Amino acid sequence: xxxxxxxxxxxxxxxxxxxxxxxxxxxxxxxxxxxxxxxxxxxxxxxxxxxxxxxxxxxxxxxxxxxxxxxxxxxxxxxxxxxxxxxxxxxxxxxx
Numbered sequence: 230x231x232x233x234x235x236x237x238x239x240x241x242x243x244x245x246x247x248x249x250x251x252x253x254x255x256x257x258x259x260x261x262x263x264x265x266x267x268x269x270x271x272x273x274x275x276x277x278x279x280x281x282x283x284x285x286x287x288x289x290x291x292x293x294x295x296x297x298x299x300x301x302x303x304x305x306x307x308x309x310x311x312x313x314x315x316x317x318x319x320x321x322x323x324x325x
Contacts, residue, residue: 247292248318254278254291254300255310261287264305273299296320 261267267287270279276295280288296319301311313319 260308
């Protein structure tokens with residue numbers, strides 16, 4: 230390991246202001262199932278906010294989102310509804 234620390238340690242340095250009840254990511258399960266894009270979303274997210282549950286359903290723990298947009302770059306049209314969190318909410322990057 231380098232002196233930057235592990236991914237988990239670096240992610241833990243960030244601060245999250247969670248806007249309870251106002252998810253900024255929504256998954257269209259029908260599109261994800263039809264296109265088979267669920268495993269890709271799980272794999273590419275650097276914060277590991279996507280997981281695959283029963284029946285292949287994709288769950289998203291949006292409160293830990295880095296707001297990087299990687300999921301948007303790989304998701305097929307209509308698979309995700311994504312917008313930045315409301316003002317004052319979301320991630321604040323800190324350097325430890």
